[in-house]
Amino acid sequence: MTTISAKIVQDSLDLQEVLQVRRSVFIEEQQIPESLEMDGLDSIAAHVIVKEDDMPVATGRLRNVQGEAKVERVAVLKSSRGKxxxxxxxxxxxxxxxxxxxxxxxxxxxxxxxxxxxxLGYLPASNLYEEAGIPHMKMKKDLT
Incomplete structure (x- = not known):
């Protein structure tokens, strides 16, 4: 039976696993330059790591950006998508x-x-724009 767990990252070992997942998805799969992906902001963000049978398979981070909670770097390994x-x-x-x-x-x-x-309840908050060569849209969700 598969065991799936999610937790907020607490130590440098967890953070290294987060970075492995992001490297696989963003740098290797999507060809985003490492200099853009590894932006130096990980130390001021909260990260979640999802593990499947103790293997890191998904992640995301949250930062306070000008008083707003901003989700970034959501990634699921290709082999674990659809679950x-x-x-x-x-x-x-x-x-x-x-x-x-x-x-x-x-x-x-x-x-x-x-x-x-x-x-998941997010609504468009901008038109499409390009970031790292990929079309994006700002989205927002009220948590109240």
């Missing part, structure tokens, strides 16, 4: 945002992921 792990990442980050007393949460969704975020 609800992205929703688990988002649920964990939203719960953390509520604990931190944020009233809303924002994110910049890659175009292919807009339908996913829409099913």
């Amino acid at each position: 609800g792990l992205g929703k688990l990442v988002m649920d964990s980050l939203e719960e953390y945002a509520l604990q931190q007393k944020f009233s809303a949460i924002v994110l910049n969704a890659q175009e292919h992921a807009i339908p996913f975020y829409t099913t």
